[in-house]
Amino acid sequence: MADTTGHPTDTEAPSGPDSTPRRSSWKHIGPGIVVAATGVGAGDLVATLIAGGNFGYTLLWAAVVGCLVKISLAEAAGRWHLATGRTLFDGWAGLGRWTGWFFVVYAVVWGFVYGAAAMSSSALPLQALFPGVMDLKAWAVACGLAGLVFVWFNRYAVFEKVMTVLVGVMFVVTVYLAVRVTPHLGQAFAGLLPVLPDEKDSVLNTLGLIGGVGGTITLAAYGYWVNAKGWTDTGWMKVMRLDNRVAYLTTGVFVVAMLFVGAELLHSANVAISSGDQGLIQLGDILADTYGRATSTFFLIGFFATSFTSLIGVWHGVSLMFADFVARTRDRAPAAGTEVASGARERSWPFRAYLLWLTFPPIVLLFQGQPFRLIILYGVLGAAFLPFLALTLLLLLNSSRTPAPWRNGPLSNTLLVLAGTLFLVLCVKQVLDQPWADFL
DSSP states (O other): OBOTTSSBOGGGSOOOTTOOOOOOOGGGOOHHHHHHHHHOOHHHHHHHHHHHHHHTTTTHHHHHHHHHHHHHHHHHHHHHHHHHSBOHHHHHHHTOHHHHHHHHHHHHHHHHHHHHHHHHHHHHHHHHHSTTTSOHHHHHHHHHHHHHHHHHHOOHHHHHHHHHHHHHHHHHHHHHHHHHTOOOHHHHHHTTSOOOOSSTTHHHHHHHHHHTSSOSHHHHHHHHHHHHTTOOSGGGHHHHHHHHHHHHHHHHHHHHHHHHHIIIIIITTTOOOOSSTHHHHHHHHHHHHHHOHHHHHHHHHHHHHHHHHHHHHHHHHHHHHHHHHHHHHHHOSOOBHHHHHTTTTTTSHHHHHHHHHHHHHHHHHHHHOOOHHHHHHHHHHHHHHHHHHHHHHHHHHTSTTSOGGGSOOHHHHHHHHHHHHHHHHHHHHHHHHSOHHHHO
16 A cells, blocks of 8 residues: 555554654644745745736646645655655765765855845845834844844754744735635636646746745755654654645645735736845735735735745754764764754754854845855756755665665656756756856
8 A cells, every 4th residue: 555655654664663653643743834934935925926917827736736846855855864764965975975065065155145135035024014223234134143043042843833833924924815815716726727828938937936836955954854853763754744745735825825916916907026025025015005004014924924934944954954964074974863853963063153154144245245156156056956856866765775665656756757857947947047158
């Protein structure tokens, strides 16, 4: 008997002394909430909002497919951690030194630019909520320092609780907005049919929406959060799978709700907004004009929750991965999930060093502007990460590195190949779109 991902159920897996299957229960849910909150940032909401504004409900199906694709990647990462008792970086290291070089270059360049972007995104709604108190750069620095202090002094358990509260705020705000704009449900259901808009570049726009639904490196961090929760063996496999599905059901609610808002508030009125985070500030102004200042304020609170969860999620999750990278490189010993579960990684100097890297160097970018060549590298590396993740998971989970009962089934392989192909196409497009002549 197999589950929906094409793998054996927990009852079919051999049970060792530490792998007694746990019943899947809602009370265990946690890492999925964290990965959903981190993966859905302001940029995802803007992209979905613009898709709804440009195409109405036509691409609703693409948003749903995007969630299904990401489920397969996060589930595979979590399954590796639980099935082997080793971390994902330990698996990558077994594939060759090239994986370590890719990760460290990615972590350094991506983290430097992302830090500034995350701080600015969190600052925008605060500046709108409290006009005249501080300028945008001061708010951004305050958000970065708040994230640093929070993650530095708290372990995973507290981090998860705060993320859960902020996700609750995001959920209430997005669902309220979706109901407030009074969606046309008949058109929405029609949008579940896989139809492409009759416009130029509709295929690439559709692929971009599918690929942009919630998460980049946070999908790889999911396995680390699973371990940090205390799940370190196959006994937690069924719980992890439920947790992962909840993550992308939650993500789906966020994305579909914002597509409803775009379709009803922007598409119907033929209103366009900016493609950056400023687009959400514009949406706040539109909501104030249409439904009143109270609705706009409520939305800005949700905007802040969305941005700040992404900030502290990356501050914690990617720092955890970087700490594991350093430990594996320095000790040359297998990196065990139990080390993450014990909290040792969160207390280590590499974890805190990367926290500082995410916070202080990016502050310079806030005041001096983002260097052109670095932005190009950031875009290319970001686009390349998900094909890298899909490829390495396929290699790890179809080999003897993974115990036989937990290797990929046909459905998992199909979804991972689909995900890898999708993200490779988007990566090539991103590379071709860069102004390389100016770069060189």
